[in-house]
Amino acid sequence: MTTPPEARDPAESPATRQSGWELRTYGLLAGAGLISVSLAAYEIVPASVTPLIRESLGIGPTVAGLLVGVMFGTAVVGSLPAxxxxxxxxxxxxxxxxxxxxxxxxxxxxxxxxxxxxxxVIASRAVGGLAYVVVWNAGIDIVSRAVSPDIRATAVGIFTASGPVGFAVGQATGPVIAARFGWPAIFPAFTGVALLGLVLFWPSSRGLGAARGDAPSLREFGTVLRNPTVWHLGVLGFLSYALYLFMNSWGSSYLNQEIGLSLALSGLLVSLFPAVGVLSRVSSGLLSDVVFGGQRQPVLLGSFGLAAPLVLVFTRLGSVPLLVGALLLSGFAIQLTLGLSFTYVREVVTERVAATAVAFQTSVGLAGAFLSPIAGGAVVSRFGFDLAFLLAGALAVVGVGLAWRAPEPTR
Structure with missing residues (x-):
């Protein structure tokens, strides 16, 4: 399903967009990207020092997982209203x-x-989750409106690549910050950097955030929730985010507790998982726009098809080099979907409710991100890492089936 040209919002006419990669576009992506990098690091950083937090606060693994999961939980609730x-x-x-x-x-x-x-601490993280989802949805909306449609997936992919950069920064530097300043310092360390990003973002985004003509009606908003393709993409986002956060939240603990690596080295190695998303999320747009001529479904299918076997056998890999390879490849595969799905979902609704569609995709996807660290912690605590990774791999297998049936937007 797609929208005929006459149904598009007049405020989103080609005259209001830049025609390509102009200087202002780079400034916009740099500013919005720095904000998102900082906030993604803030989002994931408790996972990098989980043992220190558990010891300091006297909490178990499931409760500790909530320090990461609560941001996604509040984002799930707040995304669609945002x-x-x-x-x-x-x-x-x-x-x-x-x-x-x-x-x-x-x-x-x-x-x-x-x-x-x-x-x-949990309450502060809940407030952070509400604010972060606004930044994420608004960033995607503004970047999408700043460029022409033929490079939109690539531009949005570049912006969404800020997420894994932030996760990598948080995973790698969290233990270092905790060792130097104490683990509580991990919270303000990254949200302060976001203010610098705002300084870059503000002048380059001038004129791009205005409301699109008349406010959309409730009926128009309802078309988003009644669109089966929107729900299909939402479920794929749920599965992809669940896999992404499971690996980010419990990969470091697995390397530390089961393989015997130090906490700092474990965090550094697991930071490779989100870090490769820089290449993955940018590649998702390029693969779709250039290699597959604008088709979205082949990229989604390749994403889950590659991730499933890697996650299923992760705990069976006995050597550190094999584990590092699995982290890199699975991180690349899983984040292909995360990079492309936000462009995809905009293309199956009218421009007047495009931000709502992106917010819906964010909400359903982050539901997986919220549940995954908590459910993963419960399984690890009771049954161990082997079953936890096996169940995560099963989610990827389900994703293969859904990606196979994902419809292409009509152009």
Whole structure:
């Protein structure tokens, strides 16, 4: 399903977009990307120092997993309302306010962690989750509107690549920051950097966040929820995010507890998993736009088809080099879907509710990200790592079947 040209929003006419890779486009991607890198690092960094947090606060693995999962849980709830707001307001200004709110949440988390208040830390992370999903949805919306349709998937892929960069930075530097300043410092360390990104983003995004003409009606919003292709893509996003967060949250603990590597080395090696997403998410757009002539489904199928066997056999790989190879390849495969799905879902609805569709994709996808670290912790605690990775691999197999049946948007 797609939208006929006459149904497109007039405010989204070619005259309002840049025709290609102009200087302003690079500035926009740099600013929005730096914000997203910083906030993704803030999002994942507790996973890199989980043993220290458990010892300091006296909590178990499932509860510790909630420190990562709560941000995704609040994002699940807040994403769709955020998309509705972004379709009706100036998304550029809303994004700036969200960055400021995240800075406050980072300082709040640092104070609460120093005081040993687990509940207050969780509350700060919940606020951070609401603000982060606004940044993510608004960033995708603004980048999509800044370029012409023939390079949209590539541009959005570059922006979404900021996510794995941030995850890699958080995984690799979290133990270093904790060793130097104490583990509570991991919270404000990254939200402060986002303010620098805002300085780059603000001038380059001028004129790109305004609401699209008349506010969309409730009926138009309802078309997003009634669109079967939107739901199909949402489930694929759910599975992909679940795999992504499971590997990020428990890969380091597996290497530390089962293989015997140090916490710092484990975090460094697992940082390769999200880091390869820089190549993967950019490649997803290029593969779709150039190699497959705008087709989206082949990229999704390749994503899950490569990830499934790698996750299934992960705990059977006895050597560190094999484990590193599996982390790199599975990280590349899983993030192909994460890079492309946000462009894909915009193409099956009208431009007037495009931000809502992106928000829906974010919400359903992050539901998988929320549940995965918590469910993974419960399985690891009771049954061990072998079964946990086996179940994660089974999710990838389900993704293969769904990707096989994913419909192409009509152009």
């Amino acid at each position: 998309g509705v707001v972004l379709d009706r307001t100036d998304s550029r200004r809303v994004m700036a306010l969200a960055v400021l709110a995240l800075f406050v949440a980072g300082v709040w988390g640092w104070i609460a962690a120093r005081g040993g208040s687990y509940r207050s």
